[in-house]
Amino acid sequence: MSLQPLKSRFDSREQLIAYVASLNPKSADSIVSATIGGEESAQTALANINPQQYAHTRNYLDGDVSRLSPYIRHGIISLNDVRNHALSISDDPKQTEKFIQELAWRDYWQRRYRQNPHDIWHDIEDYKTGFTADDYADTLATDITTGQTGVAVIDHFIHELCTTGYLHNHARMYIAAYIVHWRRIKWQAGAKWFLRHLLDGDPASNNLSWQWVASTFANKPYFYNLENVRKYASSGLNVAAQDNVPLAYSYDELDGMLFPNREDNHG
Incomplete structure (x- = not known):
């Protein structure tokens, strides 16, 4: 029995959702995230970033965060794309410093993973909690x-x-x-x-x-x-x-x- 290629073009989001659900009919999870995938959505999210506001409000649960991480995770946009755009919309590079630092942390995690894949699922060090x-x-x-x-x-x-x-x-x-x-x-x-x-x-x-x-x-x-x-x-x-x-x-x-x-x- 040959595997059939997955369908990749749909006339509507509803058709896409129904198709994905049909691939796993035994799943009881009917909840669909409001996040919309694709390059167009990624570019819209990228265009709406505000690095200066991010620096001031990022720790607040309703702060001005970019919501770009799903698109970065799935390779729709790169860290380099995000960094370059952030710099291009700022008159003062210092305004983007905190935003770019967070991109650098993500890059560091990836490099650490590639160099030490064993670390990902194993304790790198002992707990410092008083417990083993x-x-x-x-x-x-x-x-x-x-x-x-x-x-x-x-x-x-x-x-x-x-x-x-x-x-x-x-x-x-x-x-x-x-x-x-x-x-x-x-x-x-x-x-x-x-x-x-x-x-x-x-x-x-x-x-x-x-x-x-x-x-x-x-x-x-x-x-x-x-x-x-x-x-x-x-x-x-x-x-x-x-x-x-x-x-x-x-x-x-x-x-x-x-x-x-x-x-x-x-x-």
């Missing part, structure tokens, strides 16, 4: 994958991930830290889960970022509290303390709760 790798669970709990953790901001981000295929980088860090440090689950489990859902997911940027949060590719673990989420929150995000109890502590309190075995938490 054996202290972490191998699989995600069902309440995480279904977005029913009872932590309002985490459940909000999980819903966004599973319905849009995209998350702001800060939200990715929040989920990753929650999974690794609050729930004590290996970063590999979370990284695999992200790759199943993210339209821009690639092992280099995804996995090495998870390792940075976990502290197996950093000198300390990344964690946060509810006050930090409130600072960067977008409208509509439920940041009430009673709905986010595990996050509603000071940094000192969380440090002692999450990492009781670390040497600097004794004495």
Whole structure:
């Protein structure tokens, strides 16, 4: 039986969606992301970047980020294309510095992956959390994958991930830290889960970022509290303390709760 070539031209987005669904009729996932692929959409997104605004607002969940990552991930536009365009629309190269730095980080992840492919799924270093790798669970709990953790901001981000295929980088860090440090689950489990859902997911940027949060590719673990989420929150995000109890502590309190075995938490 010969394989049939995949159809690549459609009269409408609806026809494309129906065709993709027909390729896997057993899939129960009927959610379709609003992100539109293709070179035309990529060029539109590229034309709309604002590097100066990005530098000032990128940490905010409703900040002026480029949303170019799915197009870069799938080779529709290159990092070089993005950098050159950013420089071309700025009167002062300093205005684009932060934006280009983030492109450089993505390039670094890719180079690190090519030079050390083994690092992608294995701990580069030991955890700096006071725990060993054996202290972490191998699989995600069902309440995480279904977005029913009872932590309002985490459940909000999980819903966004599973319905849009995209998350702001800060939200990715929040989920990753929650999974690794609050729930004590290996970063590999979370990284695999992200790759199943993210339209821009690639092992280099995804996995090495998870390792940075976990502290197996950093000198300390990344964690946060509810006050930090409130600072960067977008409208509509439920940041009430009673709905986010595990996050509603000071940094000192969380440090002692999450990492009781670390040497600097004794004495």
